[in-house]
Amino acid sequence: MDMKQTILTRRSCRSFTGEQITENECTALLEAANAAPVANGNYSDVKISVIQDQELLAKIEAAVCAAIPAVGAHPIYHAPTAILISGRKGEGPNAAIPYCNASCIVENILLEATNLGLGSIYLFAVPAVMQMLPELCELAGVPSGFMPIAMAAVGKGTDGLAAREADRTKIETVRL
Numbered sequence: 001m002d003m004k005q006t007i008l009t010r011r012s013c014r015s016f017t018g019e020q021i022t023e024n025e026c027t028a029l030l031e032a033a034n035a036a037p038v039a040n041g042n043y044s045d046v047k048i049s050v051i052q053d054q055e056l057l058a059k060i061e062a063a064v065c066a067a068i069p070a071v072g073a074h075p076i077y078h079a080p081t082a083i084l085i086s087g088r089k090g091e092g093p094n095a096a097i098p099y100c101n102a103s104c105i106v107e108n109i110l111l112e113a114t115n116l117g118l119g120s121i122y123l124f125a126v127p128a129v130m131q132m133l134p135e136l137c138e139l140a141g142v143p144s145g146f147m148p149i150a151m152a153a154v155g156k157g158t159d160g161l162a163a164r165e166a167d168r169t170k171i172e173t174v175r176l
């Protein structure tokens with residue numbers, strides 16, 4: 001798929017078949033993640049947890065839902081793979097950098113997933129609630145001094161992928 005087609009085809013998937021992604025697909029997603037821009041090139045400020053243990057995913061969903069029921073019972077939508085991006089906690093004007101880094105990384109993962117014909121979705125609610133649950137962070141491989149920031153949920157979607165109209169315009173834009 002060419003780049004423009006991939007960008008137009010990416011969309012949030014909230015219904016997965018349950019079939020696990022292949023090792024090659026997982027490798028491609030991680031290559032895409034590692035190709036993302038990271039502030040100051042400080043790669044050691046970012047950690048990635050690839051979570052494919054279905055019991056752990058269920059535990060994360062249950063704990064997150066118990067803490068904040070508004071997220072719903074299945075905030076990971078039964079995706080078989082969840083890639084959690086964590087960032088080193090920062091202070092002052094740099095406090096937002098972990099969020100910026102994680103967003104760049106997640107978008108690269110989503111685009112590569114689309115390129116592979118996989119369904120994917122950016123999840124913020126799950127890691128946001130996980131920040132309040134240190135035991136869950138430990139289970140998810142988040143090191144001390146880091147916090148979960150964003151998650152890319154990936155798997156085979158039940159619906160096919162189709163490019164949307166290139167002229168979808170939703171963001172108010174000024175040209176000066």
Ligand SMILES: Cc1cc2nc3c(=O)[nH]c(=O)nc-3n(C[C@H](O)[C@H](O)[C@H](O)COP(=O)(O)O)c2cc1C
Pocket residue numbers: 010011012013121122123124125126
């Ligand atoms: C920063 C961010 C956080 C998001 N968090 C969630 C989330 O927690 N749960 C969810 O179902 N979708 C989440 N989404 C997906 C958005 O709802 C979705 O991208 C948006 O509605 C546009 O639809 P599209 O992705 O199909 O283009 C998030 C997207 C972004 C960019």
